[in-house]
Amino acid sequence: EVQxxxxxxxxxxxxxxxxxxxxxxxxxFSTYDMNWVRQAPGKGLEWVSCITSSGSTVYYxxxxxxxxxxxxxxxxxSLYLQMNSLRDGDTAVYYCVAQRGxxxxxxxxxxxxxxxxxx
Amino acid sequence: xxxxxxxxxxxxxSPGERATLSCRAxxxxxxxxxxxxxxxxxxxRLLIYGASTRATGIPARFSGSGSGTEFTLTISSLQxxxxxxxxxxxxxxxxxxxxxxxxxxxxx
Numbered sequence: 001e002v003q004x005x006x007x008x009x010x011x012x013x014x015x016x017x018x019x020x021x022x023x024x025x026x027x028x029f030s031t032y033d034m035n036w037v038r039q040a041p042g043k044g045l046e047w048v049s050c051i052t053s054s055g056s057t058v059y060y061x062x063x064x065x066x067x068x069x070x071x072x073x074x075x076x077x078s079l080y081l082q083m084n085s086l087r088d089g090d091t092a093v094y095y096c097v098a099q100r101g102x103x104x105x106x107x108x109x110x111x112x113x114x115x116x117x118x119x
Numbered sequence: 120x121x122x123x124x125x126x127x128x129x130x131x132x133s134p135g136e137r138a139t140l141s142c143r144a145x146x147x148x149x150x151x152x153x154x155x156x157x158x159x160x161x162x163x164r165l166l167i168y169g170a171s172t173r174a175t176g177i178p179a180r181f182s183g184s185g186s187g188t189e190f191t192l193t194i195s196s197l198q199x200x201x202x203x204x205x206x207x208x209x210x211x212x213x214x215x216x217x218x219x220x221x222x223x224x225x226x227x
Contacts, residue, residue, distance in 0.1 A: 035216070045155075045163065045206055047216040059214040095162055103210055105153035105168035112162055 002026035009113030022079040022096030030074040033099040038092035086117045125219035131227040142190040142207035151211030
C-alpha cells in the first residue's frame with residue numbers, strides 16, 4: 001500500500017522550533033520529488049516547500065524562506081521539515097506530498113500533522 | 120506567481136444533480152492542472168491531472184476539461200460522498216506551486 005505518514009507536530013511558542021517527519025512506504029521514494037503543503041484552520045491549501053528526488057535542489061515559498069529547511073533521507077524513505085522562528089501565522093496542518101516529477105501533480109498525500117504556534 | 124481563482128466559493132446542489140466547478144489561471148498553465156477533493160478532517164485526494172485524466176480509482180462521474188487559463192470540473196450526478204471541498208492546482212510554472220481558494224459543494 002502506498003502510504004505517507006506525517007509526524008512531529010505539536011504546540012510551540014512563537015520564535016520556537018519544530019521538526020516534522022514523513023515516512024514513506026509502498027513506492028520508490030527515491031524517484032519522487034517531495035513537498036510540504038500546509039492548511040491553516042478553515043483555510044485553503046498553501047504550498048510550502050519542495051525537494052527534488054536526489055535532494056540536490058530545494059524550493060521554498062516566500063512566506064517560509066530563511067526559516068524552514070526541507071531535507072530527505074532516501075535510505076530511510078523519509079522527508080523532513082525543520083521549522084525555526086515560528087510565527088502565529090505558521091499554525092496549520094502540514095501535509096507531506098509526493099510528486100512524480102518537476103512538472104507533475106501531487107499524489108499521494110500524508111494524513112497531516114498539526115502545528116500550533118501560540119504562547 | 121500564477122494566481123488560481125475558483126468559482127463559485129460555495130455550490131449548493133441536490134443529490135443526483137450535475138455540479139460544474141470553475142478554475143481560472145492568471146496566465147496560461149497549458150494542461151498542467153490538477154483537481155483535488157477534500158472531506159472534513161481528511162487530506163486532499165487527487166481526482167484529475169493533466170486537466171482531464173482521472174486518477175486511479177476515481178469514478179467516471181468526475182470529469183475535467185479545459186486548457187490554457189480556463190478549466191472545469193464536472194460531477195455528472197452528485198452522490199452523498201461527493202459533498203466536499205474541491206481545489207484546483209497548477210504545476211506548469213513554479214515556484215511557487217499554487218492552488219485555487221476552493222469550492223465547497225454542499226447539499227441543497
